[in-house]
Amino acid sequence: MYDMNNLKKLGTLGKNAEKAMKAFQALDLVALENGVIPKKYKELIAVAVALTTQCPYCLEIHKEQAVKVGATQEELAETTFVAAALRAGAAVVHGSHLMEK
Missing domain, CATH: 1.20.1290.10 (AhpD-like)
Incomplete structure (x- = not known):
C-alpha cells in the first residue's frame, strides 16, 4: 500500500478537491519555510x-x-x-x- 509512486496521484486528488489542496499546499509551504525556527x-x-x-x-x-x-x-x-x-x-x-x- 505504501509506495512512493502513489504520490504521483496527488495531482488527481488536487483536481478533485482543488480549493482544499491549494490551501493545504500554501499552509505546508509557509509552515516549513525558514523563519524564527530555522x-x-x-x-x-x-x-x-x-x-x-x-x-x-x-x-x-x-x-x-x-x-x-x-x-x-x-x-x-x-x-x-x-x-x-x-x-x-x-x-x-x-x-x-x-x-x-
Whole structure:
C-alpha cells in the first residue's frame, strides 16, 4: 500500500478537491519555510512527527529535506529517540487513567 509512486496521484486528488489542496499546499509551504525556527529544525520536527504518526511518505520526504538543509545522521538519530521518548511517555501517562487512586 505504501509506495512512493502513489504520490504521483496527488495531482488527481488536487483536481478533485482543488480549493482544499491549494490551501493545504500554501499552509505546508509557509509552515516549513525558514523563519524564527530555522528550516533545518522544522524538518527535524517534521521527522519526529512522522516517526510518531508512522507515515512512511512523510518520513521519506522530510528526512530528505532535513539532510538537504544540513541535518546530520547524529541529529536524525537523536530526533528518533525524542520521538520514541514522547510515544513511550504518552503510554505511561495514559496509564494513569487505568489507576483507581
